Amino acid sequence: MNTSTLDRLHFQVKQNRWLRDFALFNRxxxxxxxxxxxxVKIIGERFTDLSVCHPMGHYLEAFHRTGFYYTFVGVMQITAACLLLIPRTATLGAIIYFPIILNICILTFAVRFVGSWITAPLMVLANLYLLCWDYDKIKFILPFNKQTIY
Structure with missing residues (x-):
């Protein structure tokens, strides 16, 4: 599929009111x-009361003990969430959100944490939907049909 076909398809999808409302719902x-x-991370509290005997509890305890990194991730989560709620900055929010939620999803399966086997992948899919929804804004950084200038 070349970029003009993708652009036309994207334009048609963006005209659908239900899909636009679904994008807003996802945000x-x-x-x-x-x-x-x-x-919770910004104020320095533990994220969960899982026992350190559980692989996810052990990971989250170690994560909590990292100090400023734990706080940094919390700040980035709040930043991504706030940016998603503002229409003008929603694309940037989705871009920031993606690596965080993808990491959470991979971690969920890596430590066999049954508690988010459904929610984490669904959040990744919802975020991917938003990134596709904003394709027209981010297509310039994607490696499709780039012309080389000599």
């Missing part, structure tokens, strides 16, 4: 997913 729900967890 709100994803923001709601990161606001409380980011806040």
């Amino acid at each position: 709100i729900v994803l923001a709601m997913g990161f606001l409380p967890s980011g806040y």
Whole structure:
């Protein structure tokens, strides 16, 4: 599929009211997913009461003990969530959100954490939907049909 076909398809999809409302729904729900967890990290509280005997509990305990890195991730979660809620900055919010939620999803399966086997992949998919929704804004950084200038 060449870029002009993709551009036409994207334009047609953007005209659909239901899909536009679904994008708005995804932005709100994803923001709601990161606001409380980011806040907990910023104030320095433990994210969960899972026992350190559980692989996820052990990881989260070690993560909490990293100090400023734990706080940094919380700040980035809050930043991504807030940016998603502002229409003008939603694309940047989705871009920042993606590596964080992808990491959470991979971690969920790596430590066999049954508690988010459904939610983490769904959040990744919702974020991917938003990135595709904003294709027209980010296509310039994608490696499709780049012309080389000599």
